[in-house]
Amino acid sequence: MRADAARNRTAVLAAADRLFDAATDPDQVSMDDIAAAAGVGKGTLFRRFGDRMGLLRALYAQRGDQLRAALTAAPPGGPPAERALHLLREVVRFKRDSRVLTLALENAGDGSPYRTGSYEEWHVLLVALVTEARGPASADYLAHALLAAVRSDLVEHLRDWPDARWEAGLATLTRAVLDGDASPAAAGAGGPVRH
Amino acid sequence: MRADAARNRTAVLAAADRLFDAATDPDQVSMDDIAAAAGVGKGTLFRRFGDRMGLLRALYAQRGDQLRAALTAAPPGGPPAERALHLLREVVRFKRDSRVLTLALENAGDGSPYRTGSYEEWHVLLVALVTEARGPASADYLAHALLAAVRSDLVEHLRDWPDARWEAGLATLTRAVLDGDASPAAAGAGGPVRH
DNA sequence: CGCGAAACGGACCATCAGTCCGCTACAGTG
DNA sequence: CACTGTAGCGGACTGATGGTCCGTTTCGCG
Numbered sequence: 001m002r003a004d005a006a007r008n009r010t011a012v013l014a015a016a017d018r019l020f021d022a023a024t025d026p027d028q029v030s031m032d033d034i035a036a037a038a039g040v041g042k043g044t045l046f047r048r049f050g051d052r053m054g055l056l057r058a059l060y061a062q063r064g065d066q067l068r069a070a071l072t073a074a075p076p077g078g079p080p081a082e083r084a085l086h087l088l089r090e091v092v093r094f095k096r097d098s099r100v101l102t103l104a105l106e107n108a109g110d111g112s113p114y115r116t117g118s119y120e121e122w123h124v125l126l127v128a129l130v131t132e133a134r135g136p137a138s139a140d141y142l143a144h145a146l147l148a149a150v151r152s153d154l155v156e157h158l159r160d161w162p163d164a165r166w167e168a169g170l171a172t173l174t175r176a177v178l179d180g181d182a183s184p185a186a187a188g189a190g191g192p193v194r195h
Numbered sequence: 196m197r198a199d200a201a202r203n204r205t206a207v208l209a210a211a212d213r214l215f216d217a218a219t220d221p222d223q224v225s226m227d228d229i230a231a232a233a234g235v236g237k238g239t240l241f242r243r244f245g246d247r248m249g250l251l252r253a254l255y256a257q258r259g260d261q262l263r264a265a266l267t268a269a270p271p272g273g274p275p276a277e278r279a280l281h282l283l284r285e286v287v288r289f290k291r292d293s294r295v296l297t298l299a300l301e302n303a304g305d306g307s308p309y310r311t312g313s314y315e316e317w318h319v320l321l322v323a324l325v326t327e328a329r330g331p332a333s334a335d336y337l338a339h340a341l342l343a344a345v346r347s348d349l350v351e352h353l354r355d356w357p358d359a360r361w362e363a364g365l366a367t368l369t370r371a372v373l374d375g376d377a378s379p380a381a382a383g384a385g386g387p388v389r390h
Numbered sequence: 391c392g393c394g395a396a397a398c399g400g401a402c403c404a405t406c407a408g409t410c411c412g413c414t415a416c417a418g419t420g
Numbered sequence: 421c422a423c424t425g426t427a428g429c430g431g432a433c434t435g436a437t438g439g440t441c442c443g444t445t446t447c448g449c450g
Contacts, residue, residue, distance in 0.1 A: 044430065114348075396448100402442105
């Protein structure tokens with residue numbers, strides 16, 4: 001890749017990141033805005049990223065690395081329910097941090113949430129955990145359901161909830177689904193969501 | 196309401212319904228298309244419904260009546276898990292029948308799914324059932340999670356699943372969440388989804 | 391029948407994703 | 421360093437679409 005191209009790519013991603021963070025709604029940020037903020041022409045932007053979705057995906061890829069790091073850094077271990085809970089917890093945290101970006105990605109109209117980001121990856125992981133915990137029956141659907149419970153617009157809808165409430169909800173749900181544990185507070189290794 | 200106004204309103208709703216059913220993607224159907232198909236001017240359409248969302252909501256209100264009928268017709272009864280399962284089952288059936296419309300409604304970009312349709316209503320109902328089954332702790336979140344598990348785009352994503360697979364998934368999830376029942380097939384009163 | 395108001399319709403506007411093409415400047419070569 | 425082919429640039433342009441405006445039509449009441 002030519003030097004100016006690389007420089008522009010970086011500038012665009014930085015500008016977009018900034019604009020999306022500042023916005024309260026994904027489509028407050030137009031492609032023209034991004035081009036202008038990055039100090040490049042619109043053509044540059046589209047040649048590099050193909051279309052709006054492409055740009056969003058590139059942005060996501062960057063930020064997603066942080067998430068992937070957080071997920072693999074603290075090595076899972078422990079019973080499957082705790083590992084699943086850990087995953088969901090990090091996903092929620094990520095989506096709270098990248099509000100507008102994840103909203104944009106999950107609402108793009110086509111079958112976005114499922115073709116985008118690392119949905120497939122997480123789903124596979126959760127299917128394995130569910131299977132380990134309670135057998136293969138409906139594991140596929142249960143994994144989808146768990147991921148649906150951390151959909152970005154639900155996170156957004158409940159944005160006023162304090163960490164503790166999220167933690168309680170996630171823990172209760174995860175343990176119920178994986179362990180069949182109906183007790184509200186199966187005082188696991190969880191504790192309040194770390195922040 | 197003046198006679199011509201009423202007539203046009205009906206025509207618009209009918210045309211829109213037809214177009215959305217025929218489409219495979221919500222935004223294949225433009226407001227101009229609807230106006231043209233209904234044989235009215237665009238102004239009429241916007242004066243009556245305010246904006247695109249308003250029209251969608253009106254459409255939904257019509258179809259939603261069928262769903263509400265189905266839900267109140269077969270009086271619940273039985274343990275809370277079975278009642279919740281019944282609700283979710285009907286919601287899925289509804290969303291499969293009204294694919295494009297519900298997709299449009301739940302993806303409108305603002306906090307749609309939650310301000311739209313009868314989400315609030317269903318949520319309240321589910322909170323009550325969850326509370327009855329396992330107490331109030333996190334009942335709020337669990338109800339959201341159950342509704343997230345029947346999100347229209349998930350239904351769309353899994354559109355190839357046969358009824359039986361959906362039924363198994365819903366039953367397993369619902370019973371796990373409400374009863375803390377980890378056994379895959381708690382052979383309840385459920386049976387395959389009726390069609 | 392006559393009239394005021396409600397309703398109509400389609401031209402019009404603003405916005406935005408995405409395209410096009412003449413111009414620029416990077417980087418390899420002699 | 422000068423030369424040159426080409427990757428890359430940028431911003432004017434297009435097409436589509438949601439939404440507005442206002443002159444004209446139609447309803448329905450007295």
